[in-house]
Amino acid sequence: MKKVLMKGNEAISEAAIQAGCKFFFGYPITPQNEIPAYMAKHLPKAGGRYTQAESEIAAINMVYGAAGCGARVMTSSSSPGMSLKQEGISYLAGAQLPCVIVNIMRSGPGLGGILPAQSDYFQAVKGGGHGDYNLIVYAPSTVQEAVTLTMEAFDVADLYLTPVMILGDGILGQVMEPVEFIPPKKRKLPKKTWATTGNDGSRPNNLINSLYIEADVLYERTLAQYKKYDLIKEKETRYELYNTADAEVIIAAYGSTARIVKSVIDGLLEEGIRIGLIRPITVWPFPYTIFEEYASSDKVKKFLTIEMSMGQMIEDVKLGVNGKKPVDFFGRTGGKIPTYDEIKGKVIEVIREVTA
Amino acid sequence: MKTVFEKTKGLTDKTFHYCPGCTHGIVHRLVAESLVELNVLDKAIGVAPVGCSVFAYEYFNCDMQQASHGRAPAVATGIKRVLPDSIVFTYQGDGDLASIGSAEIMHAAARGENITVIYVNNAIFGMTGGQMAPTTLIGQVTTTSPNGRDPLTDGYPINMSEMLAQLIGSTYIERVSITNVKNVKHAKKAIKKAFENQINNKGFSMIEILSTCPTNWGMTPLDSLKWLDEKMQSVFPLGVFKEVK
Amino acid sequence: MKKVIFKHDECKGCGLCAAVCPKKIIFFDKSINPNGFHPATVDEQDKCISCGFCATMCPDLIITVRKEV
Known part of the structure; x- marks a missing residue:
């Protein structure tokens, strides 16, 4: 068709x-x-x-x-x-x-x-x-x-x-x-x-x-x-992995927000910075296992959950990560859509923390 | 010897759970007999409410759905959309239909849904232990109107039949009672007509049946019938409120 | 053969049947049924006119009525 x-x-x-x-x-x-x-x-x-x-x-x-x-x-x-x-x-x-x-x-x-x-x-x-x-x-x-x-x-x-x-x-x-x-x-x-x-x-x-x-x-x-x-x-249970191999920072985002995140990931990759995304496609059942897997990897230093809310999915991300790595959050809510630059700014801040 | 009266095949063998003297059982019989006599039991899908008659789904000998409180007319609408040739009825009390479900019944009537609504009005919430309903009479004592329903704080009874009759979408609205043999026989005629309307695609029919609740009214079954005749009927007069021929 | 038959075990003793019986032949048995009620019953079967009033009013549908033909 x-x-x-x-x-x-x-x-x-x-x-x-x-x-x-x-x-x-x-x-x-x-x-x-x-x-x-x-x-x-x-x-x-x-x-x-x-x-x-x-x-x-x-x-x-x-x-x-x-x-x-x-x-x-x-x-x-x-x-x-x-x-x-x-x-x-x-x-x-x-x-x-x-x-x-x-x-x-x-x-x-x-x-x-x-x-x-x-x-x-x-x-x-x-x-x-x-x-x-x-x-x-x-x-x-x-x-x-x-x-x-x-x-x-x-x-x-x-x-x-x-x-x-x-x-x-x-x-x-x-x-x-x-x-x-x-x-x-x-x-x-x-x-x-x-x-x-x-x-x-x-x-x-x-x-x-x-x-x-x-x-x-x-x-x-x-x-x-x-x-x-x-x-x-x-x-x-379904999810998408985007650029997660060798990433030190893994972003968790779903739906429309994940698209903006992907653009940021692509942009950073051009600058030589590698970060990954786990995008739950089913938010119930939530793909806890894949988060646990990445949290168990020595390579991964930190998770960052990005949502158009004050932080809701982050609770499931934390359950998946299970305390093995820190989970940071960035959110915009009330109808404000997080911009490319806002997300990029937060991601760079997280990368600096990780590499410091 | 010829059997002149026995339990209809339109009901299952399950014993009613209703309190002694509660007239739900009579209404169940009239509905079930109507379905059998009109030869549509095999096409019938009933919708049970929340309230004393929630277990109607165990008593009517046909396919049944149990609806959330007040939403039976919406559930019936969904059923009738999928199966327009089925005979769909809701069986609802006054707490269900006149209180929480007042929007659903109003709009089912306004849409002219080709369904049959059996509305059993006993002026009280029965299943939950006798609280004030929208249909409770002025001065009537209930657990939540311990000094009698006071119009200054509790407002006035709702006359659903009179209201629904005003809607262009309704076809047949009648209020009946079951306090004596004559009334029961008349109630049967009305209920049967309401189903005939549906069979003939005439649209929305509702029969309001004034009923008793001896347990929560705090009366004997016989005194309850008398109270219904004397008190309830003056607020809820019997009669046909709408009939589109 | 009996004209009016009660399922005694399912009777709740509400009395609606007895109140409408034109021959006043329905009474409540001294025995107590499994539900804890004195069940409605008729001894004088010959006096029953098979009018069916009792069954019409019985909310629990425990009455069967037969007629001589």
């Missing part, structure tokens, strides 16, 4: 349609508005249906109902709206329903601002809603990667029976880049025999539910869920 120039939000939408998403439940909030608009326009042509909900709360519960019937279904929102969706996401996780949820992050807390941020990291990877659960959270860095991961997210959701989140930010949502829609590698997916589709008596009644009033039953069910999470950690 030919490359086409698309805005991130629209490319994510088209990827979902090509992945077989048939139902989308939307609610307006900046900076993700192109997703519901694209879905409203293009989903019916693909035999699907767009529904505008009265709130993010309603939208996520519509996702629950539709996913419970076995359909491929998606919703999208941005930070304040994601807060409203958390109850529903907890229920989706509890009922083990597959779906795809897109968060095009803006700045917070509260109404915050409409400019890009990465300050929903904790909400995305540490639960967000109540109870013991996790989501698979993809953090694409380019529009192309957002397309690839969105297409794959539907398969992964169906395979593990879990909601999957695409965690982007206002930059990714709004930027235009050339993209190609290549279907992901085929996975063997289980039949949705559990879906509520009406029962003609040929099977027991199906039930979509997260209530287990007997402690023993809920305990066992949660253990089974966490066994599944172990499998996800083993099979689905």
